[in-house]
Amino acid sequence: MIQKFLYLEWKAFIRSASFGTNLALKILLGFIAILYAFILLMVGIGAFYGLKKMNLDPLHEVNKFLIYYFLIDLGIRLLLQKIPVMNIRPLLALPFKRPTIVNFSIGKTLLSFFNFLHVFFFLPFTIVLLIEGYDVVSLILWHLAMFALVYSNNFLNIILTNKDNVFAVFTAIVLVLGGFQYYHYFDITTYTSVFFDGLFNTKWMFLFPVLALMGLYYYTYVYLKNNLYLDAGLSSKHEIAKTENLTWLNQFGTLGTFLKNDIKLIKRNKRSRTTVVMSLLFLFYGLIFFRENSHQPEVMRIFAGIFVSGGFLFTFGQFVPSWDSSYYPLMMTQNISYKGYLSSKWWLVVIATFISTILASFYLFYGWQVYLTIVVGAIYNIGVNSHLVLLGGAYTKTPIDLAMSKGAFGDKKAFNTNTMLLSLPKLVLPLLLYWAGSSLMNPNLGLVFVAIAGVLGFSLRDKVFSLIEKIYRTEKYKTINAYKQKS
Amino acid sequence: MIQVQNLSKSYNGTAVLKINALEIPRGQSFGLVGNNGAGKTTFFSLLLDLIQPSTGNIINNDVLVNVSENWKPFTSSFLDESFLIGYLTPEEYFYFIGDLRNQNKADVDALLVKHDEFFNGEILKNKKYLRDLSKGNQKKVGIIATLIGNPEVVILDEPFANLDPTTVSRLKKIIKELAENPNVTVLVSSHDLQHTVEVCDRIVVLNRGEIVKDIQKSPETLQELETFFAV
Numbered sequence: 001m002i003q004k005f006l007y008l009e010w011k012a013f014i015r016s017a018s019f020g021t022n023l024a025l026k027i028l029l030g031f032i033a034i035l036y037a038f039i040l041l042m043v044g045i046g047a048f049y050g051l052k053k054m055n056l057d058p059l060h061e062v063n064k065f066l067i068y069y070f071l072i073d074l075g076i077r078l079l080l081q082k083i084p085v086m087n088i089r090p091l092l093a094l095p096f097k098r099p100t101i102v103n104f105s106i107g108k109t110l111l112s113f114f115n116f117l118h119v120f121f122f123l124p125f126t127i128v129l130l131i132e133g134y135d136v137v138s139l140i141l142w143h144l145a146m147f148a149l150v151y152s153n154n155f156l157n158i159i160l161t162n163k164d165n166v167f168a169v170f171t172a173i174v175l176v177l178g179g180f181q182y183y184h185y186f187d188i189t190t191y192t193s194v195f196f197d198g199l200f201n202t203k204w205m206f207l208f209p210v211l212a213l214m215g216l217y218y219y220t221y222v223y224l225k226n227n228l229y230l231d232a233g234l235s236s237k238h239e240i241a242k243t244e245n246l247t248w249l250n251q252f253g254t255l256g257t258f259l260k261n262d263i264k265l266i267k268r269n270k271r272s273r274t275t276v277v278m279s280l281l282f283l284f285y286g287l288i289f290f291r292e293n294s295h296q297p298e299v300m301r302i303f304a305g306i307f308v309s310g311g312f313l314f315t316f317g318q319f320v321p322s323w324d325s326s327y328y329p330l331m332m333t334q335n336i337s338y339k340g341y342l343s344s345k346w347w348l349v350v351i352a353t354f355i356s357t358i359l360a361s362f363y364l365f366y367g368w369q370v371y372l373t374i375v376v377g378a379i380y381n382i383g384v385n386s387h388l389v390l391l392g393g394a395y396t397k398t399p400i401d402l403a404m405s406k407g408a409f410g411d412k413k414a415f416n417t418n419t420m421l422l423s424l425p426k427l428v429l430p431l432l433l434y435w436a437g438s439s440l441m442n443p444n445l446g447l448v449f450v451a452i453a454g455v456l457g458f459s460l461r462d463k464v465f466s467l468i469e470k471i472y473r474t475e476k477y478k479t480i481n482a483y484k485q486k487s
Numbered sequence: 488m489i490q491v492q493n494l495s496k497s498y499n500g501t502a503v504l505k506i507n508a509l510e511i512p513r514g515q516s517f518g519l520v521g522n523n524g525a526g527k528t529t530f531f532s533l534l535l536d537l538i539q540p541s542t543g544n545i546i547n548n549d550v551l552v553n554v555s556e557n558w559k560p561f562t563s564s565f566l567d568e569s570f571l572i573g574y575l576t577p578e579e580y581f582y583f584i585g586d587l588r589n590q591n592k593a594d595v596d597a598l599l600v601k602h603d604e605f606f607n608g609e610i611l612k613n614k615k616y617l618r619d620l621s622k623g624n625q626k627k628v629g630i631i632a633t634l635i636g637n638p639e640v641v642i643l644d645e646p647f648a649n650l651d652p653t654t655v656s657r658l659k660k661i662i663k664e665l666a667e668n669p670n671v672t673v674l675v676s677s678h679d680l681q682h683t684v685e686v687c688d689r690i691v692v693l694n695r696g697e698i699v700k701d702i703q704k705s706p707e708t709l710q711e712l713e714t715f716f717a718v
Contacts, residue, residue: 264579326573327573477538484569
C-alpha cells in the first residue's frame with residue numbers, strides 16, 4: 001500500500017511543470033539546511049562548555065529557555081512548514097483504507113526537515129552531558145521528552161494551519177512574553193523551567209510530553225479522517241458572495257478594470273489574503289536590526305530597510321502572473337493589453353510599498369537615520385525591485401490554486417521557503433551599493449547610492465515594461481501549458 | 488471570415504490535426520463534430536492562439552492569429568472553466584468582460600435581462616462566487632459572456648455538454664438567433680449530432696485530425712452523419 005503512495009508522490013514530483021525550478025530550489029534548500037544543521041550542531045556542543053564557563057548549570061540554563069525554543073520552533077513551522085498535500089480525491093473510491101491515506105499524509109510530515117533539524121542540537125548536547133557524567137537514565141528520558149515536544153509541534157502545525165491568522169496571534173504572544181521578560185515585568189521561564197527541569201529530575205514526568213504527543217497524534221488523525229469526505233475537508237467552503245462594483249475605480253480606465261479585479265482577488269482568496277498579513281509582519285523585521293544593542297553588521301541595515309516596506313512586493317509581486325493562473329486562457333483570448341495588465345499589478349505593488357513606508361514611520365523612534373534607511377529602501381523597491389519581481393514572475397510557471405486550497409488537506413501558505421529564496425537576489429545589489437558608499441565615505445553616501453539606483457530604475461520603467469511584455473509573448477504558450485497542471 | 492491554410496499540429500512527431508484548406512465564410516454557423524481525440528479542441532485552441540501551429544496558419548478576418556493580436560476585439564470564446572474567474576460573482580464577471588470589450592454597465596445589463604430565461608434564476612443575485620456554481624451553471628455564465636460586446640466570431644467548445652435538457656433547448660434557440668445575424672460567424676463543436684445539425688448550416692466531421700466530411704445542411708444530413716459514426 002505504502003509503496004503505491006510513494007510511487008504517486010514520486011511521479012507527482014518529477015512530472016510537475018515546475019520540476020526544474022523545484023529541483024534547483026530543493027538543492028539550494030539542502031545547502032541552507034546543512035548550514036543550519038551545522039550551526040545547531042555547534043550550538044549543541046558549545047552550549048554546555050560556554051554555560052559551564054559562566055558558572056551556570058548548563059542543563060538548567062537550557063531548560064530555562066526551552067519554552068522560547070519550542071515557541072519559536074512552532075512559529076517557524078507555522079510560517080514555513082508545508083502540510084501534506086496529496087491528491088486525495090481520486091484515491092477515495094479506490095480500495096485504499098481511509099486510515100492508510102490519513103497515516104500516509106501524517107507520515108509525510110514526520111519526515112520533514114523541520115523535525116530532523118532538532119536532532120542536530122539535542123543529540124550533541126545530550127552526548128556532551130553524558131560525557132560530563134549526568135545521570136544516564138534521566139538524560140535519556142529527558143531526551144525522549146524533548147523529541148516528544150518536537151513532534152508535538154509538528155502536529156500542532158497541522159492542526160493550526162487551518163485556523164485563520166494563527167501566526168499573527170502567535171507572534172504577538174511570543175513578543176509579549178519576550179518583552180515582559182526583557183523588561184523584568186514577568187518572567188515566564190521561572191514557571192516553565194520547573195517543568196523542564198522536572199523532565200530530567202523526576203523519572204516519570206517524561207510521560208507528560210509523550211502522552212501529549214500521543215493525544216495530538218490521535219486528534220490530528222481523527223481530525224483528518226473526519227475531513228476525508230468530499231463535503232468536509234476536501235470541499236471548498238461556500239462563502240456568501242456579495243457583488244462589489246468598486247465604481248470609483250472606473251475613472252482609471254483599463255487600469256481600473258484590472259485593479260478592481262486584483263482587489264477582489266486579494267480579498268476573496270485566503271492565500272492572497274495572507275500576503276497582506278505577511279507584509280504587515282515584514283514591517284517589524286527592522287526591529288532586529290535597528291535596536292541600539294543590535295549585534296548585526298552595519299551594512300545589514302539597508303537589508304532591513306528594504307524588507308520593511310517590501311513585504312507585499314516579495315509575497316505578492318513575485319507571483320504575478322501566477323495569481324491569474326486558473327483563468328489564464330481567458331486573459332489570453334480577451335481584449336487585454338499586456339501593458340494594462342502589468343501596470344495594474346505594478347501600481348498595486350507600489351501602493352502597498354507606499355502604505356508600508358507610511359506605517360513604518362514608528363521607526364522614527366529610533367532616529368531619523370533609521371527611517372531614512374527605510375525610505376531609501378522603499379525608493380529602491382519601487383524603482384528597481386518592483387520591476388525585478390515582475391520580470392522574474394514572467395518566468396515563474398507554478399500555478400496557484402486559489403479555489404481548491406481551502407480544505408483540511410490544502411496548502412494555503414502564501415509565504416514559504418521558495419518565496420524567501422527568490423527574494424534574496426533582489427537584496428544583493430543594494431547591499432553592495434550601500435557597502436560601497438559606506439566604505440568610501442559614510443552610510444549616508446551609501447543611502448544616496450541606493451536611492452540613485454532606485455530613481456534610475458524608475459526612469460527606465462517603460463523600457464522594462466516592454467521587455468517584460470516581450471517575455472510574456474514569447475513565454476505565452478509554455479505558460480498556458482504549465483498553468484493547465486494543478487500543482 | 489476564417490481561412491485555414493496547411494494547418495497542422497503535431498506532438499513529438501504524431502500529428503493530431505492536419506487541415507490543408509478550410510474556409511468559413513462570414514455569417515456561417517459552423518459545426519464541428521468528431522469522436523474524442525479527433526482534434527476539435529485543438530483546432531479551436533489554434534484558432535484562439537492558445538497553442539502554436541506546427542505548420543500553416545489561420546487567418547481570422549484578415550488577421551494572422553499567431554502573429555497579430557488584432558483578432559481579439561471581434562472574437563469571443565468559451566472553451567472550458569479556465570475561461571471563468573472563480574472568485575467573482577457572475578455579475579462581476581459579466582461587467583469585467585464588458586469593461587474589456589468596451590461595453591458599459593447598461594449594455595451588459597440589457598444583455599443579461601434578455602437572457603434571464605436561460606439563467607433560469609440560478610445565476611444572478613444568488614450570492615455565490617463562480618467557483619461555487621455547478622458545472623452546468625458555470626457553463627451558462629461562460630456562454631452568455633461570449634455574447635457581450637457584439638462579437639463577429641463566437642467560438643463555443645462543447646456548449647451542450649453538462650446542460651440540462653431545458654437549458655439545451657434554450658441554448659439552441661440562442662445559437663440559432665445568433666446565426667441569423669449575417670455578420671456573426673458561429674463555431675460550435677459537439678459530440679451530439681442532432682443538436683449540431685439543428686443549429687448549424689454546415690457540418691464538418693473530423694476524424695483523427697483530418698476533415699473527412701464537409702456537409703451543407705440538408706434534410707438527409709443527420710441520417711448521413713449517423714451512418715458515418717455507426718459502428
